[in-house]
Amino acid sequence: ILNVEQSPQSLHVQEGDSTNFTCSFPSSNFYALHWYRWETAKSPEALFVMTLNGDEKKKGRISATLNTKEGYSYLYIKGSQPEDSATYLCASLTGTASKLTFGTGTRLQVTL
Amino acid sequence: GAGVSQSPSNKVTEKGKDVELRCDPISGHTALYWYRQSLGQGLEFLIYFQGNSAPDKSGLPSDRFSAERTGGSVSTLTIQRTQQEDSAVYLCASSPQGLAGFYEQYFGPGTRLTVT
Numbered sequence: 001i002l003n004v005e006q007s008p009q010s011l012h013v014q015e016g017d018s019t020n021f022t023c024s025f026p027s028s029n030f031y032a033l034h035w036y037r038w039e040t041a042k043s044p045e046a047l048f049v050m051t052l053n054g055d056e057k058k059k060g061r062i063s064a065t066l067n068t069k070e071g072y073s074y075l076y077i078k079g080s081q082p083e084d085s086a087t088y089l090c091a092s093l094t095g096t097a098s099k100l101t102f103g104t105g106t107r108l109q110v111t112l
Numbered sequence: 113g114a115g116v117s118q119s120p121s122n123k124v125t126e127k128g129k130d131v132e133l134r135c136d137p138i139s140g141h142t143a144l145y146w147y148r149q150s151l152g153q154g155l156e157f158l159i160y161f162q163g164n165s166a167p168d169k170s171g172l173p174s175d176r177f178s179a180e181r182t183g184g185s186v187s188t189l190t191i192q193r194t195q196q197e198d199s200a201v202y203l204c205a206s207s208p209q210g211l212a213g214f215y216e217q218y219f220g221p222g223t224r225l226t227v228t
Contacts, residue, residue: 004154032214043116044155044203046216089155093213098168100213102147102155 004092006103013080013110020076021106023090027071032093034100035064035075039086047075047088080110114138116220118204124226125194133189133223137206144187145207145217146179150200158202161187194227201225 005024013019025033035047048057053068061078077084087107091100117136125131137144146158157171161181172178176195181187191198201224205217 034216036219043219043221044205046218049214049216051214091155096168097213098143098160098162099157099170100145100217101157104154 004090004101004103006088006090006106008106009104010107011109013108015081015110015112017080017110018076018078019080019108020074021088021108023073023075023092023103025071025073025090025092025101026094027068029095030068030071030092031095031097033066033068033073034091034093035073036089036091037086038089038105044089077108080108082110082112084108085110116204116206116218118202118220118223120223121221122224122226124228127196127227128193130190130192131194131225133191133202133225135187135189135204135206135220137185137187137204138208138218139185141206141208141218142184143207143209143215143217144181145205146187146189147203147205148200149203150197155203158189191225194225196227199225199227 007022032051036044038044048064050066055066064075066073087105089105091102119134144161147155159179160168163184176192179189201222203222205219207215207217209215
């Protein structure tokens with residue numbers, strides 16, 4: 001994998017559903033993996049920064065895991081709420097300690 | 113405290129004109145980034161500042177693009193002789209640490225540039 005890829009591109013779930021997204025990134029020369037949430041008409045907001053293989057991080061109902069050997073990260077949302085509706089971006093720091101490469105995001109819509 | 117601010121929030125300009133976009137990072141943040149998001153694309157890295165110097169400007173798409181940062185604070189992104197393909201949302205982000213890619217970035221609200 002040369003670029004950062006996210007799937008699915010978009011997702012529509014009902015309130016209360018749990019869901020997850022995937023971020024794939026180059027595994028060689030890996031430094032860090034970032035997750036951001038970008039709500040419409042707002043600024044992207046940092047969720048997690050992970051560096052170590054096997055890292056798991058949690059913030060409320062949102063958690064993320066990291067596999068640096070195979071180059072993927074999962075973001076999980078438990079019991080989705082309408083306020084979780086946003087685009088979720090991942091970005092990898094690979095080959096350089098300063099430049100993040102972003103995926104195109106997963107757009108989540110949670111309806112009542 | 114105050115977050116990252118950007119101005120203007122919207123800019124419509126005619127093809128061939130020069131534009132300046134401004135970013136005020138969070139006070140004390142040493143690292144500053146410029147990104148852009150074109151329609152249907154992901155966030156694209158443009159340039160990274162550590163203090164007033166730019167160790168990585170590899171993302172600037174052409175020599176019409178330049179950026180500077182003064183006093184370790186405010187940064188200006190200048191686009192000369194704008195083209196329609198420059199239309200995008202330009203985002204600025206700052207981070208409090210050196211080796212900034214290891215730390216979360218704080219984003220501004222962006223400047224939506226439309227070149228007609």
